[in-house]
Each structure stands twice: as C-alpha cells, then as structure tokens.
Amino acid sequence: QVQLVQSGGGWIEPGGSMRLSCAASKGTLSSLIVGWFRQTSEKEREFVAAIGWIGGHTYYSESVKGRFDISRDITKNMFSLQMNSLKPEDTAVYYCATNGRTYSAHPAEYDYWGQGTQVTVSS
16 A cells, blocks of 8 residues: 655746655555646546656656656655646646556546645736
C-alpha cells in the first residue's frame, strides 16, 4: 500500500510559477507510473501529466504541454510538478496519484491518491 502526501499550492497571479510535490510517506513508488490530475467543480478530474518511475518517460495533456514539467526524485521517493506561465484556467484542486500498471490518462486506472491541494491563479 502507498500513502501519498502533497505539498505546495495556494494563490498566484497569472504568469507566475508554482511547484507541487508528492511524497510517499508509506510504501515505495518503484515500478509505477506517477502522475498529476486536477479537478474543478465544473469539470471531471482530468489528466495533467505523468512520468514513468524507472524510465522517466513523460506524458502531458495538451493544455499544459510546454508550460508544466513533471519530474521524480528516486532517492527521495517523491515527484513534483513544476507549473510555469500559469493561467486562470489552471485553477483547480490538484491531485497526485500512482498507477501500478502502464501509462493511462484515465483517473480510474490510478490506485493511490494524494489528499489534493488547491491552486488558484488570479489577479
């Protein structure tokens, strides 16, 4: 079993940058796909980015490609989402998650989730 603890988030002006992190407080992230999703009250949970824990291959949604960067630190058993050039439409609750099978953009394929953290992009 894996327990994920998120950090980061808050309010930021458009164009700014913010970093979210997700650490495994219990269990290991090896042999997994780890990723980030986001959700608003108007939309279903949507895929943001993912990375293969071993190979480091990255996947991004079209809406964040070129602005967000997902990375992992194997020695610290954690992964992060660097968000740049933030836009008001990036406002959402962000969740980290793990998938013990193969890459997927569908939240139903992910087994363990962080507690969620609010990111608000507004002037």
